[in-house]
Amino acid sequence: xxxxxxxxxxxxxxxxxxxxxxxxxxxxxxxxxxxxxxxxxxxxxxxxxxxxxxxxxxxxxxxxxxxxxxxxxxxxxxxxxxxxxxxxxxxxxxxxxxxxxxxxxxxxxxxxxxxxxxxxxxxxxxxxxxxxxxxxxxxxxxxxxxxxxxxxxxxxxxxxxxxxxxxxxxxxxxxxxxxxxxxxxxxxxxxxxxxxxxxxxxxxxxxxxxxxxxxxxxxxxxxxxxxxxxxxxxxxxxxxxxxxxxxxxxxxxxxxxxxxxxxxxxxxxxxxxxxxxxxxxxxxxxxxxxxxxxxxxxx
Amino acid sequence: xxxxxxxxxxxxxxxxxxxxxxxxxxxxxxxxxxxxxxxxxxxxxxxxxxxxxxxxxxxxxxxxxxxxxxxxxxxxxxxxxxxxxxxxxxxxxxxxxxxxxxxxxxxxxxxxxxxxxxxxxxxxxxxxxxxxxxxxxxxxxxxxxxxxxxxxxxxxxxxxxxxxxxxxxxxxxxxxxxxxxxxxxxxxxxxxxxxxxxxxxxxxxxxxxxxxxxxxxxxxxxxxxxxxxxxxxxxxxxxxxxxxxxxxxxxxxxxxxxxxxxxxxxxxxxxxxxxxxxx
Numbered sequence: 001x002x003x004x005x006x007x008x009x010x011x012x013x014x015x016x017x018x019x020x021x022x023x024x025x026x027x028x029x030x031x032x033x034x035x036x037x038x039x040x041x042x043x044x045x046x047x048x049x050x051x052x053x054x055x056x057x058x059x060x061x062x063x064x065x066x067x068x069x070x071x072x073x074x075x076x077x078x079x080x081x082x083x084x085x086x087x088x089x090x091x092x093x094x095x096x097x098x099x100x101x102x103x104x105x106x107x108x109x110x111x112x113x114x115x116x117x118x119x120x121x122x123x124x125x126x127x128x129x130x131x132x133x134x135x136x137x138x139x140x141x142x143x144x145x146x147x148x149x150x151x152x153x154x155x156x157x158x159x160x161x162x163x164x165x166x167x168x169x170x171x172x173x174x175x176x177x178x179x180x181x182x183x184x185x186x187x188x189x190x191x192x193x194x195x196x197x198x199x200x201x202x203x204x205x206x207x208x209x210x211x212x213x214x215x216x217x218x219x220x221x222x223x224x225x226x227x228x229x230x231x232x233x234x235x236x237x238x239x240x241x242x243x244x245x246x247x248x249x250x251x252x253x254x255x256x257x258x259x260x261x262x263x264x265x266x267x268x269x270x271x272x273x274x275x276x277x278x279x280x281x282x283x284x285x286x287x288x289x290x291x292x293x294x295x296x297x298x299x
Numbered sequence: 300x301x302x303x304x305x306x307x308x309x310x311x312x313x314x315x316x317x318x319x320x321x322x323x324x325x326x327x328x329x330x331x332x333x334x335x336x337x338x339x340x341x342x343x344x345x346x347x348x349x350x351x352x353x354x355x356x357x358x359x360x361x362x363x364x365x366x367x368x369x370x371x372x373x374x375x376x377x378x379x380x381x382x383x384x385x386x387x388x389x390x391x392x393x394x395x396x397x398x399x400x401x402x403x404x405x406x407x408x409x410x411x412x413x414x415x416x417x418x419x420x421x422x423x424x425x426x427x428x429x430x431x432x433x434x435x436x437x438x439x440x441x442x443x444x445x446x447x448x449x450x451x452x453x454x455x456x457x458x459x460x461x462x463x464x465x466x467x468x469x470x471x472x473x474x475x476x477x478x479x480x481x482x483x484x485x486x487x488x489x490x491x492x493x494x495x496x497x498x499x500x501x502x503x504x505x506x507x508x509x510x511x512x513x514x515x516x517x518x519x520x521x522x523x524x525x526x527x528x529x530x531x532x533x534x535x536x537x538x539x540x541x542x543x544x545x546x547x548x549x550x551x552x553x554x555x556x557x558x559x560x561x562x563x564x565x566x567x568x569x570x571x572x573x574x575x576x577x578x
Binding site: 023277 | 335336395396400422425545
């Protein structure tokens with residue numbers, strides 16, 4: 001007893017499994033089992049086009065059908081999500097840096113403020129962007145009166161003098177809606193950095209940029225890694241932004257999956273597409289984890 | 300000591316450069332906050348708008364009418380009530396079972412802990428659309444009626460992982476010897492938990508419950524898969540109707556939800572400040 005340190009973990013007893021079992025049971029019954037069901041249906045055939053039933057038949061062809069039929073939506077979803085994630089890093093990293101090192105006594109308040117917009121409905125926020133960017137909204141009004149629509153068209157921010165109904169609007173919506181998931185993990189990793197280390201870095205490298213690149217950036221990479229996963233995955237699967245801010249040519253994979261399930265009732269095709277989508281994401285996460293060489297997946 | 304480490308002449312640009320980068324960072328922060336809050340300001344402003352036609356998306360005239368009659372649109376009111384009921388049940392279940400799991404994970408070492416840790420993280424790295432569709436196939440295959448219960452099941456599922464991780468983060472570095480001290484002094488295990496452990500992990504539990512509430516009340520994608528035809532949550536009602544109408548009550552109710560969550564956050568912050576001030 002005397003030899004143990006304060007924070008050392010206790011040996012588990014039977015009661016430990018008692019504490020765990022309700023949550024584990026829930027996760028198995030409603031996460032693991034449904035995934036198995038999804039796989040089973042993805043390998044089934046649909047004997048009757050008019051009925052929502054299916055027959056299990058090891059139908060591997062469903063996967064290749066799904067990929068060839070929806071390849072453009074798959075490319076689009078991953079492309080939009082990738083651009084949005086990069087934008088989240090570009091926008092979020094400097095802010096997280098500011099919060100961690102320059103915000104002083106306002107730090108907790110400013111950090112709390114990052115979370116506030118995310119306590120308002122996701123859908124209503126996106127509808128509000130429609131108001132801001134819409135034909136009759138303040139931004140278009142300003143651009144037209146300042147005769148800047150030609151410039152913004154040239155910069156590809158607008159197309160034909162309009163923000164909405166473009167891939168840029170969808171990517172902007174994705175960036176806005178998921179940026180907090182980038183800011184917070186980067187902030188956490190920056191905040192952990194010892195202040196003495198910063199002083200040492202300043203003494204070691206006389207160019208601040210070099211001190212940043214050699215010391216701070218590497219130490220904050222776990223945060224960037226976690227933030228990337230937390231933004232990229234939901235952004236790739238999202239279809240609300242594409243639906244509200246885009247047009248018929250910005251359809252993402254999520255709305256195709258939803259459509260196959262809830263409108264067409266073609267469960268095998270829908271399940272196969274859903275499974276492919278998850279498989280690509282999982283493979284991507286593993287490769288990404290390997291490349292970055294971090295084991296921070298769970299942190 | 301300090302005299303010998305004063306900056307050499309090569310480092311002299313630093314005093315002038317640091318304020319500049321600080322200023323740029325500060326300006327950047329202002330711009331990002333403006334961007335983050337622009338839609339929120341629009342939502343609150345439009346809750347006081349008197350729209351022409353069915354869409355409250357173009358500014359017309361200031362009015363208090365919407366706030367005097369926030370529940371005038373029965374389908375939105377009923378959907379919000381459903382959302383609040385779902386959130387209440389899901390938050391209680393998720394906080395209890397997720398909290399117990401976090402307790403086990405941070406206090407004990409046991410066989411299979413690595414596997415449990417992976418299973419907890421997986422729902423967080425699974426896209427909502429995949430979770431929604433897998434739950435849909437399960438409920439369909441087992442012939443379970445879609446509705447309130449299936450929505451609660453789904454919401455508890457995506458909240459458990461957030462609860463477990465939030466509470467675990469709070470318990471990191473917790474001094475479990477405090478429990479031994481209480482037990483040595485003759486306290487019963489239940490009383491020890493009630494008077495020693497629970498008050499210490501309460502802020503983590505409260506944060507997790509608040510987060511779960513926000514996640515539950517806002518979810519659209521997973522909910523749309525498991526809701527069936529008759530049950531409608533607030534986000535579903537808005538999404539399904541947004542091409543037909545956006546009444547000002549939408550903005551009013553959204554502002555109310557925001558105020559409610561901010562109120563809870565403020566109470567939490569105030570309690571923390573008061574506690575640190577008194578101890």
